[in-house]
Every structure is written in structure tokens, then in C-alpha cells.
Amino acid sequence: MNRVISRFAYRTLLQLHPASFQHEFGAEMLWIFDEEYEQGAAPYLFLDGAISLLRQRCRVQNDPGQVSITSGAIITGPGIGPVRLLQAGITFSLIFFSLMRLSSHPSPFTLSVRWADRMPCYTITLQAPSHAEVVLKNMP
Amino acid sequence: MVFKTTKNAPLSSATLHILLALAGGDLHGYGIIKEVTRNSDGHYRLGPGTLYDNLKKLMDGGLVADAVTSSSSKRKSASTKGDDRRFYTLTNEGKNALASEVDRLQSVVREARLRLQEVRAGRA
Secondary structure (H helix, E strand, O other): OOHHHHHHHHHHHHHOOOHHHHHHHHHHHHHHHHHHHOOOOHHHHHHHHHHHHHHHHHHHHHOHHHHHHHHHHHHHOOOOOHHHHHHHHHHHHHHHHHHHHHHOOOOOEEEEEEEEOOEEEEEEEEEOOOOOEEEEEOOO | OOOOOOOOOOOOHHHHHHHHHHHOOOEEHHHHHHHHHHHOOOOOOOOHHHHHHHHHHHHHOOOEEEOOOOOHHHHHHHOOOOOOOOEEEEOHHHHHHHHHHHHHHHHHHHHHHHHHHHHHHHHO
16 A cells, blocks of 8 residues: 555544544654554554544543534534545545455454343454454443 | 543553553653563554553543653653654552552452362362
């Protein structure tokens, strides 16, 4: 994957994070991306960034104090224009291709589901090529 | 969001690894990632998203803080890019939380060893 495009896509991914998180850690995350990219960890970094985006967005929705900050940023900001939409499209395409690349390794995903209190509880474990492990679960 | 640090509350793997990494000294974000990878012999690796998500929670909970008193020479030795990186340090609360977690893990290991001895004795 071209480094310039990858960096652009990762930066867009960071820009989709809540403003407060982005301002506090965005530059450092981009720096780590630059360092780790050299070691061929781009697919894992995109996956990690996408999970981070989901976590931060869920946290903002669950935290009334942060909602007001984010809402303010949206109101005062330029809004979602065609350029931002294009950036987001490229970013999610790269995430998709990263996942496809990861899934070419033997059994990278482990999924376990059980029922508790009439609700499905799931655990998804992703074993990346560099022994990194990403675990998503909704169990308490 | 406030990071809950009730006594004997288990820490997540990522949190434990970050606190362990910072127990060795102040580090910047990439330094923490490197240290965690080194400490776990490459078996556990943090991504930047996971790192900063946990760091934010730890900072909100007062377990980790910005290292404002670190010496510049120490920083230079840890970073090849000079002093412009943000360094993190373990607070006293963070040290206490880490010590509590180590005690908890020790009791788990002790209990596990006892159970294993019972199982082995039952087989013999």
C-alpha cells in the first residue's frame, strides 16, 4: 500500500475521532503510525484505528459531558463536505482491504457467542500477523 | 468518563501492561508500545488507538499524568526525535493500583497452585 495514501487515510481516520481526543492524541497517533508503518503493520494499525474510532464515538454518546463538546464542534465547524466524505470513503476502503488482507491468514478470527438474559453475548478475537490481538466483546 | 480504581478491582490487560511499562520510568506513547512489546516478548502488542484510549482513562482517573519534571537527558535517551514528545509518568495512585493488581495476581497464582496440587494429588 502506498505510504502517502495510507498516511492520508489514517489521518482522516483520526479526524473522524471526537475533537477532544483528536486534539489531545491525534499527532502522537500519527507519529506512531509513521514509525510502525515501516515494520509492515499498516493493516493492524488501520484496524486498531477503526476500533478506537468506534470506542471513542460510543463513549461520546454515553457521556453527556462530552456530547456537548462534540456537538459544539459540529455546529461551529465547516460540516461534512464532499472532501471529508471522499476522505472517509478512502479511509474505510483501506480498512476494508486491510481486513481482507488480514483474513487471508489462516483463521485470524475467533467468534464465540452465548446467550445470557435473552441477550447475545459475543467475543471476537482477531489474531494479527504480528501476534497482536484485538478483542471485541460485549460481555460485562 | 472516570476510571474506576476500587481496591482489588482487576485491571484490563492493556491497562496492566501500560502501568508496568511506566513503572520502569517516564515514557512517551511509542516508548510505551515498545516497552510493552519487549516486556511480553512480543506476545502482546498495543496499537496506538488502544494505547491512547487506555491512557486517557488512566489520566482521567489520576493514575497516569504528564511527565513535566523529567530530565531532558532522560528524554533524549528515550526518544530519537528530541524533547517535543509528550511523556507520561506513573502517579502515586498509579503505583498503588499497580501494587494492588500485583498482589491480586499473586493471590490468584497462589490459589491456582493449590488447586493444581490438589488435582495432582488426586491423580496420584
